[in-house]
Amino acid sequence: MSELIDGREIARAVTADTAEMVAQLKARGIAPALAVVLVGDDPASDVYVRRKISECGKAGIRSIERRLPAECDEQSLLTLIDALNEDRSVHGILVQLPLPAGIDSMKILDRISPEKDVDGFHPVNVGRLSTGTGGLVPCTPLGIMLLLDTVIDDYRGLNVVVVGKSNIVGKPVAMLLLEREATVTVTHIETRNLPDIARGADVIVAAAGAPHLVRGYWVKPGAIVIDVGITRVVEHDGTTRLVGDCATHELGHARAVTPVPGGVGPMTIACLLKNTAIAAERQA
Numbered sequence: 001m002s003e004l005i006d007g008r009e010i011a012r013a014v015t016a017d018t019a020e021m022v023a024q025l026k027a028r029g030i031a032p033a034l035a036v037v038l039v040g041d042d043p044a045s046d047v048y049v050r051r052k053i054s055e056c057g058k059a060g061i062r063s064i065e066r067r068l069p070a071e072c073d074e075q076s077l078l079t080l081i082d083a084l085n086e087d088r089s090v091h092g093i094l095v096q097l098p099l100p101a102g103i104d105s106m107k108i109l110d111r112i113s114p115e116k117d118v119d120g121f122h123p124v125n126v127g128r129l130s131t132g133t134g135g136l137v138p139c140t141p142l143g144i145m146l147l148l149d150t151v152i153d154d155y156r157g158l159n160v161v162v163v164g165k166s167n168i169v170g171k172p173v174a175m176l177l178l179e180r181e182a183t184v185t186v187t188h189i190e191t192r193n194l195p196d197i198a199r200g201a202d203v204i205v206a207a208a209g210a211p212h213l214v215r216g217y218w219v220k221p222g223a224i225v226i227d228v229g230i231t232r233v234v235e236h237d238g239t240t241r242l243v244g245d246c247a248t249h250e251l252g253h254a255r256a257v258t259p260v261p262g263g264v265g266p267m268t269i270a271c272l273l274k275n276t277a278i279a280a281e282r283q284a
């Protein structure tokens with residue numbers, strides 16, 4: 001059977017390291033703080049924001065929640081971001097996505113000071129990532145690398161197939177893997193012969209948001225599979241369940257796989273806290 005990579009356990013270890021870094025910053029009179037901005041009342045976003053805020057406490061990071069009504073205009077959100085950019089006691093700013101229709105996300109992300117952009121979504125950080133020059137790295141891709149680091153020590157020449165080309169996962173994780181000298185193939189929903197391409201992979205990163213897309217016959221024996229999908233499905237009895245992008249029950253021949261839930265998700269939040277501590281350190 002394939003090894004299950006325990007994202008919850010690895011996330012706890014990352015958060016313990018962050019707590020130590022935070023304690024050292026506090027000893028120097030710096031109290032790391034994260035501002036989380038939520039626009040509207042989408043229940044799923046609400047759950048994630050709550051989880052982010054409660055995890056901050058575990059690392060000793062102060063969190064500030066700012067809510068705006070769904071029908072707020074773009075300008076009020078920009079004004080709030082300006083105030084958080086100016087506030088020297090705030091080190092990280094996260095604007096929860098997706099934003100309501102009618103608000104231009106790119107314009108909003110552009111406004112966050114790159115030094116406080118703990119999501120790593122600002123164009124300056126995207127550029128730094130693509131040149132490997134030390135900006136803030138997006139949380140999910142960073143978390144994926146930390147998971148892979150527990151089973152891979154040398155990425156050089158490994159064939160990695162990334163499924164999905166999003167700005168949040170597919171593109172940035174490809175950049176991080178290239179930096180480690182893996183051979184990276186980025187595929188997406190229009191890719192021809194996707195199962196054939198996947199079968200050549202030593203590592204598959206499934207981030208298409210398509211439940212159970214990656215089937216057993218896509219995966220070479222001994223490959224490592226990272227499942228980034230989190231699709232919420234409603235059961236007949238009204239309860240909800242999270243489904244990943246991989247048919248994990250068909251992957252017994254893989255070397256290691258990540259579960260959903262309990263894989264990449266907890267790492268995303270652990271890396272958000274880590275980025276907040278890094279941002280605070282750099283602003284000191």
Ligand SMILES: Nc1nc(=O)c2c([nH]1)NC[C@@H]1CN(c3ccc(C(=O)N[C@@H](CCC(=O)O)C(=O)O)cc3)C=[N+]21
Nearest residue numbers: 094095096097098119139261262263264265266268269
């Ligand atoms: N500006 C911004 N930054 C984000 O990082 C961001 C965002 N917007 N919008 C939404 C997505 C989604 N996201 C997740 C974080 C944690 C889990 C997570 O902890 N998942 C758990 C359980 C989830 C559950 O049970 O609902 C798991 O997979 O085990 C999932 C998804 C961050 N996002």
